[in-house]
Structure formats: C-alpha cells, structure tokens
Amino acid sequence: MDEVRLIEIAEDIHADNELVARELRIRLGDEKVFLVNLMSAPGSGKTRTILRTIEELQTQLRCGVIEADIDSKVDAEAVAAEGISAVQLNTGGFCHLDATMVAQGLDQLELADLDVVVIENVGNLVCPAEFDTGAMLKVMILSVPEGDDKPLKYPLMFSLCDVLLVNKIDYLEFDLSDFDVAKLRERVRKLNPEIEIFEISAKTGEGVGEWAGWLSREAKRFLAD
Amino acid sequence: MHELQVTKRILDIALEHAKEQGVHQIAVIHLRIGALSDLEDEWLQRYFTYLSRGTLADEARLAIERVPIVVRCSGCAESFEVEKSALDEAVCPGCGGSRCELVSGREYVVANMEVV
Numbered sequence: 301m302d303e304v305r306l307i308e309i310a311e312d313i314h315a316d317n318e319l320v321a322r323e324l325r326i327r328l329g330d331e332k333v334f335l336v337n338l339m340s341a342p343g344s345g346k347t348r349t350i351l352r353t354i355e356e357l358q359t360q361l362r363c364g365v366i367e368a369d370i371d372s373k374v375d376a377e378a379v380a381a382e383g384i385s386a387v388q389l390n391t392g393g394f395c396h397l398d399a400t401m402v403a404q405g406l407d408q409l410e411l412a413d414l415d416v417v418v419i420e421n422v423g424n425l426v427c428p429a430e431f432d433t434g435a436m437l438k439v440m441i442l443s444v445p446e447g448d449d450k451p452l453k454y455p456l457m458f459s460l461c462d463v464l465l466v467n468k469i470d471y472l473e474f475d476l477s478d479f480d481v482a483k484l485r486e487r488v489r490k491l492n493p494e495i496e497i498f499e500i501s502a503k504t505g506e507g508v509g510e511w512a513g514w515l516s517r518e519a520k521r522f523l524a525d
Numbered sequence: 526m527h528e529l530q531v532t533k534r535i536l537d538i539a540l541e542h543a544k545e546q547g548v549h550q551i552a553v554i555h556l557r558i559g560a561l562s563d564l565e566d567e568w569l570q571r572y573f574t575y576l577s578r579g580t581l582a583d584e585a586r587l588a589i590e591r592v593p594i595v596v597r598c599s600g601c602a603e604s605f606e607v608e609k610s611a612l613d614e615a616v617c618p619g620c621g622g623s624r625c626e627l628v629s630g631r632e633y634v635v636a637n638m639e640v641v
Contacts (some may be wrong), residue, residue, distance in 0.1 A: 302549065304639050304640065305639070305640060305641075306637055306638070307542055307543075307546055307637055307638050308636075309539075309637050310634060310636060311542075312633060312635075313538070313556075313634065314534075314633050316534065394527070394530070395527055396527060426563050452610070452612065452613050455561055456563075456631065459631075489624065490612060490623060490625060491627070492626075492627075493599055493626060
C-alpha cells in the first residue's frame with residue numbers, strides 16, 4: 301500500500317478570475333474608461349437608476365452600459381431606447397458576471413468613445429459579491445421595500461461595496477413602510493465603515509443629483525490620472 | 526448559487542498539482558472557506574463527486590474548514606471574532622467601540638491535499 305502524503309497548495313479558488321480582473325483594470329486604465337459594477341436584488345430599480353444617473357452625467361461624460369441577464373434583453377432595450385450605448389450579455393444561467401464575461405461585453409462597445417461604463421450585474425445579492433469584474437467602483441442598491449435588515453442576510457455584499465444607494469426613498473413618505481434608514485446606516489457601517497451611502501429615488505429623481513455628482517467627480521479623477 | 530463553477534475550479538487546481546507531483550490518487554482536499562461565504566458544503570461535495578468521476582480525484586472527499594469572521598476595531602485596533610448572525614451587534618471587547626473592519630471571513634482557498 302502506498303503511503304499517503306500531504307501536498308501543500310495554498311491557492312485561491314478565485315485567483316484565475318482575479319488575474320483577468322486585474323488585467324482588465326490595467327487595460328481600462330490605459331484606455332481611460334471608468335468601469336462601475338452595479339449590483340442588487342431583482343426589482344430594486346437598477347435599470348431606472350442607471351438611466352437617471354446617466355441623464356445627470358451625460359452632459360460631461362460619455363456613458364455606456366453592459367446589461368447582464370440570465371436570459372432576456374428587456375433591460376438593454378430600455379437603455380438603448382434612451383440613446384445610450386448598450387450591450388446585452390446573457391449569462392446562460394449563470395447567477396453572476398465574472399471578469400471574462402465583462403471583457404467580452406466591453407469588446408462590443410466603442411471604448412474610444414466612452415468615459416464611463418456601468419455594468420448592470422445579474423439581480424442577486426449573493427453570487428456577484430464573490431466575483432471581481434474588473435470594475436474600479438463597486439456599487440450596490442438596496443431599495444426600501446426590501447427591508448433594512450438585508451445587511452444581516454447578505455453581509456458579504458455590503459462589506460465589499462464602495463457605495464450603497466438606498467433607492468425608492470419615496471416609499472418612506474407613506475406610513476406603509478417601517479424601514480429605518482438610521483438603523484440601516486448603522487448596520488452597514490458595522491460591516492463597512494468606509495462605504496458611501498446615498499438616499500435616492502430613481503422614480504422622483506430625489507437624491508440622484510448628489511449621487512451622480514459624487515460619481516462624476518470620482519470618474520473625472522480617474523480619467524485625469 | 527455558483528457551487529458548480531467553484532467546484533470546477535477546485536478540481537482543476539487539485540488535478541494540476543496532482544499531475545505536477547506524480548500523484549496516483551487524491552484522497553482528501555482541504556479547503557479553507559470564509560464564514561461569510563454562502564457556499565453549501567453538501568452541494569460542493571455532490572458537485573465534486575459528479576465532476577471528478579474518472580479523474581485522479583474520483584471519490585476524493587472535500588474537507589472544508591470554515592475560517593471565522595474576524596474584525597478589527599477602528600478605535601483601538603483590537604481584533605476579535607464575530608458570528609455571522611451577530612455582525613449587527615459586534616462591539617469591541619477592548620474599548621466598546623462599534624466601528625470595525627473585516628480581517629478574515631472571505632477566504633476561498635485550496636489549502637492542501639492528501640494523496641497517494
């Protein structure tokens with residue numbers, strides 16, 4: 301009987317994706333494209349938030365969108381209808397985008413004509429958190445109807461995003477919701493003290509200007525480097 | 526969840542190392558996975574058993590060590606362990622501060638393997 305021996309490996313399971321993501325960030329640094337990865341649960345208002353945000357940005361920055369969906373092009377059509385460059389990626393059942401898929405999406409856009417590209421990731425608060433897409437900025441949306449306890453259920457997502465957009469704050473005007481924004485802020489800061497939090501309503505436009513202004517400054521700082 | 530994709534990576538990494546080291550059979554693969562991950566141990570093993578059929582890792586067992594969530598207090602820099610369900614109430618045992626940053630809990634590592 302052969303002897304059992306131990307082989308040291310110490311290799312990160314996501315190392316291959318992270319390598320592709322790092323290379324993508326270098327390439328986008330050379331090409332001067334600021335890539336934003338937008339993640340959230342289904343129905344939190346990703347598409348409308350993107351449209352509202354780009355509306356604010358597009359007087360100063362040229363914007364494009366990569367739409368990811370398991371199997372439809374509803375969102376890409378909505379974005380393209382606004383005259384914005386959009387690519388649809390169907391993930392073929394995958395619950396998230398990885399850096400290789402994003403690179404393929406970027407190949408379909410005229411990057412020389414763009415300053416900012418927003419990835420609308422697959423609607424899901426679990427899986428997209430684990431895959432670096434090559435973006436410079438990770439943004440998530442939590443909408444009021446989802447509840448202020450979501451940082452407890454999806455701590456990984458909240459712990460690694462640079463920005464949290466609390467969307468649908470127009471719901472707070474009605475007494476229908478017991479969503480506590482102060483409680484949410486406290487829970488999120490526990491996981492991620494550095495995170496930027498903006499309260500917005502993509503429907504009424506409230507707060508979008510402040511968020512878009514911040515994003516525009518971040519993008520311009522990157523593009524000027 | 527994406528257990529299938531992750532499992533495929535684990536198998537690829539294990540087979541790569543097995544090939545380099547002239548291994549006949551992989552018996553156990555030790556993984557270190559952060560407690561923040563939602564990957565299910567049972568599904569990792571089921572997918573692994575399926576994907577590894579006919580390879581050097583056929584019938585290998587995945588031994589999964591969960592790396593605890595450790596945070597560092599932004600106030601006094603003390604590190605302490607927190608349960609995933611209690612992240613909300615994490616309070617520094619040193620100074621009572623409640624602002625913390627994550628030190629561990631996000632790991633996804635193939636640590637080592639027992640082979641013949």
